[in-house]
Amino acid sequence: MKLTFVTGNTHKFREAERILKEYNVIIGRKDVNCEEIRSESCEEIALTCLRLLRRKVNKPFFVEDSGLFINALNGFPGTLSSWVFKKIGNGGILELLREKQSRDAYFLSAIAAWDGGREKVLTGKVDGHISLELRGKGFGYDPIFIPAGSDKTFGEDEKVKFLCSHRRNSLRKLAEWIGR
Numbered sequence: 284m285k286l287t288f289v290t291g292n293t294h295k296f297r298e299a300e301r302i303l304k305e306y307n308v309i310i311g312r313k314d315v316n317c318e319e320i321r322s323e324s325c326e327e328i329a330l331t332c333l334r335l336l337r338r339k340v341n342k343p344f345f346v347e348d349s350g351l352f353i354n355a356l357n358g359f360p361g362t363l364s365s366w367v368f369k370k371i372g373n374g375g376i377l378e379l380l381r382e383k384q385s386r387d388a389y390f391l392s393a394i395a396a397w398d399g400g401r402e403k404v405l406t407g408k409v410d411g412h413i414s415l416e417l418r419g420k421g422f423g424y425d426p427i428f429i430p431a432g433s434d435k436t437f438g439e440d441e442k443v444k445f446l447c448s449h450r451r452n453s454l455r456k457l458a459e460w461i462g463r
């Protein structure tokens with residue numbers, strides 16, 4: 284089945300394209316703006332967006348809402364991740380964590396999908412911690428996130444990100460659901 288990923292984020296699209304290819308799911312991209320609701324739940328944001336877009340997209344499609352949740356900051360920036368990144372960037376996050384004991388954090392990805400008949404929400408998570416300084420490239424918070432079991436940030440080790448990211452986990456579930 285050909286699926287459309289509705290997103291304005293080309294980084295997310297490229298990751299999804301590569302991952303889903305492994306599951307023989309081919310995707311196309313459509314950039315339709317979706318007014319995001321304010322909520323602390325990625326699942327709720329993604330599902331609301333899917334339902335709003337159903338009026339505009341007449342083929343099987345999915346949307347994704349994701350974020351970085353930092354334990355010592357009570358889950359901040361969470362669903363505000365995109366906005367916070369634009370405002371204070373990785374440097375600002377490192378500053379907020381300067382005096383904190385714990386640097387534990389996780390990324391969450393929530394996909395809401397419509398296959399032409401059914402709709403479904405699928406989530407993926409990756410645990411890790413925030414590095415002491417910026418390391419590597421990647422997009423968004425990639426240069427400050429170290430997944431559990433590694434000593435490199437997502438920005439330094441693209442292969443590890445490809446294999447274990449929150450997006451990989453939600454997309455795998457999407458591919459399984461589509462195949463049913």
Ligand code: IMP
Nearest residue numbers: 347348349350364365368422423424425
């Ligand atoms: P949204 O899903 O469009 O609301 O944006 C989520 C934001 O979280 C992105 O703009 C990034 O700042 C951040 N984010 C989500 N996934 C990743 C990732 O895989 N790497 C780095 N940052 C991410």
